[in-house]
Amino acid sequence: MVLQAEEGRLIVAAGPYRVLVATAVPVERDAVAAALDAVRAAGGAPGGPVVDPVAAGVGSALAAAATATALAGAARDGTPYDLVVSAGIGGGFLPAAPVGSLVVADAITVADLGAETADGFLPVTELGFGTVTHRPPAALVRQAAAATGARAGTVLTVSTVTGTAGRAAALRARHPDALAEAMEGFGVAEAAALHGVPVLEVRAVSNPVGPRDRAAWRIADALAALTEGFGKLVPVLESWRHHDDDR
Structure with a gap:
């Protein structure tokens, strides 16, 4: 089996297993590519x-459209993806997910798709x-969390990113059970589900969820953690x- 390599891409010639990693913005994509280059x-x-x-x-709608397009194109070309990973930085709920920490989703949940009523929010x-939650394969979540800490x-x-203590x-x-929030995971998961492909979400925490304080953001640290x-x-x-999932 021969290992092939391109910048930002890791390829094994005889290995058909394919993973699509969907980030929001180029700096997140580049952070993932840097990890692949290091490997x-x-x-x-x-x-x-x-x-x-x-x-x-950026955002669930565009992430879903782009992910679905990539999945459809790969399937059309006879090289379908076997796994989709939504990856990037995001806000963490303190104290469980401090700045610089890493979170792996065991549930990818859309928090604001529904209706506001006099009795509160209805999903x-x-x-x-529809649906409001996608659950990544349990075995993969356990292995990913153990390997990455x-x-x-x-x-x-x-x-809408949270900007107040009340929200x-x-x-x-x-x-x-929420550890983090971001803007793309559910859209990526919806696209993966439509194509029958399992999904994983990985987030590096760049800021606390709560009052908007740009001075407290640590984007460079979060990208390094990613x-x-x-x-x-x-x-x-x-x-x-x-x-291999044992759910």
Whole structure:
């Protein structure tokens, strides 16, 4: 088995297992690519997957559209993806997910898809439509968390980033297992589900969820944590197959 390499891409010629990594913006994609380059520089590991990082765009709708387009194109070309990973930085709920830490989603939940009523928020499922949560393969979540040192928990997808203590408290009240929030995971998961492909979400925490304080953001630190964490995740992706899930 021959290991091939390109910048920002890790390829094993005889390995058909393919992973699409969807980030929001190019700097997140580049942080993932840096991890793949480091694995390549260290010699890689025969039997590993093809890992393709792409910047899919900001927000759930654009992320879903771009991910679905990539999945459809790969399937059309006879090289379908076997796993989709939503990766990037995001806000963390203190004290469980401090700045610089890594979170792996055991549930990818859209937090604000539904209706506001006099009795509070109703998720879209209680209105009789759709879904609000996608659950990544349990075995993969456990292996990813163990390999990277990440905490496993719910990652919320929001259309409006939380900027007040009140909204942070309301989200935690509705989602007590939430560790982080971001803007793309649910869209990526919806696209993966439509194509019958399992999904994983990995977030490096750049700021606390709560009052908007740009001075408290640590984007560079979070990107570094994403690179380090994804480098540790690659061996998990090398060994995992979705039919090994033991849920």
